[in-house]
Amino acid sequence: MRKVIDANYFQSPDLRRYLEASKANIAVLPDIAGMEAYxxxxxxNLELxxxxxxxxxxxxxxxRGTRIIIKTAADTKNHTRWMVDKEQTAGFAQFYRQIKVAAGGDEPHIRAVQRTAMDAIDHFDRVRRDVADLPTAYEGMASIYTEADQRQLRLGLDRxxxxxxxxxxxxxxxxxxxxLRKHPDVQNFPRQLDGAVRRLPARYSIANYLLFIRKLLSGGHRSVGSAHLASDVADMMYIAYATYFDGLLSKEKMVNEVYRxxxxxxSWIEQPSKPSRLSWSAGDV
Structure with missing residues (x-):
């Protein structure tokens, strides 16, 4: 089993049990997990x-980094080996030894960690700025769902x-x-539906939309702080990555529910025997 690990799972005894249960149980770390550890x-925090x-x-x-994965846009239908950063994977043990040296007070190693930490801080600052207008967008998205729709959705998406x-x-x-059209790293817009939903930005968008529905049903779509929205971005990215592997290990109930x-x-999208053409454009949204 290869499961994506949420950063909130790193220090859990459940992670140890998962890895001890079988050598075939693999912890998959997307870049967002590493950034959260900084x-x-x-x-x-890295040491712990x-x-x-x-x-x-x-x-x-x-x-590999998310932007590299999106730019590569390799076929994810049958394999995910192209997503793996072989060099960092092979060097993980050495990386942790360097963290222990930094934790022991070695100044050059501490400065190296702090430089990388600044990149992570800059990333999360950008995310907070980018999500500032989301509550307004949520209001527009909410307008298409009637009270009857919302009552039915509260019974469960599968119903x-x-x-x-x-x-x-x-x-x-x-x-x-x-x-997909607006992302700076998407170089070739997929014309087939099945190809589109194999792309990481599409799966992230699907996760984010399903999170919006949950907020709509609870009334929480109207007043969400930027810090909370930025946290949602990370959560939905874990979910998007987990769809390519064998599952997700997270301590957050909401994250696990949105993943399901x-x-x-x-499964709904993949049901048609023949893939549909992506006939809409970015201007239709």
Whole structure:
């Protein structure tokens, strides 16, 4: 089993049990997990975050950077080997030894960690700025769902009837198309639906839309702070990555529930025997 690990799972005894249960159990680390480990006191947090993982270095799989993965846009239908950063994966044990040296007070190693931490801080600052207008967008997205729609959605996504299911899928695929067209690293817009939903920005958009529906049903879409929205971005990225592997290990109930919803929606999209053409444009959203 290869499961994506949420940073909130790093210090959990459950992670140790997962890795001890079988040498075939692999911890998959996307770049967002690494960036979250640099928060706060980066040296101390890295030391604590990777304390369990460093005991199982052959069971750690580190992925390439998200922007590189999006730009590469390799086929994810049958394999994910192209996502793996072979150099960082092979060097994980050495990396942790360097963290221990920094934790022991070695100034050059501490400065090296702090330089990388600044990149992570800059990333999260940009995310907070980028999500500032999301509540306004949520209001517009909410307007298409009637009270009857919302009552039905509260029964569970898997119980949505045909018309409502089609409405949900149509809206999220339009958002996915918009994301693919606007993302600076997407070089070739996929014309087939099955190719589109294999792209990482599309899966992130689907996860984000399903999170929006949850906020809509609870009334929480109207007043969400930028810090909370920035945290949502990280959570939805874990979910998007997990759809390519064998699951997700997270301590957050909401994250696990949205992940299951994403799998449900992907199963809906994959049901047609012949892939549909992506006929909408970014301007349709």
């Amino acid at each position: 928060k706060g006191d980066p040296v101390r 975050s990777y304390e369990i993982l460093h005991r199982f270095p052959r069971q750690v799989l580190i992925l 949505a009837t045909g018309p409502l299911r089609n409405k949900v899928v149509r809206q999220m695929l339009e958002l996915a198309a918009f994301s 919803d994403v799998l449900t929606v992907l």
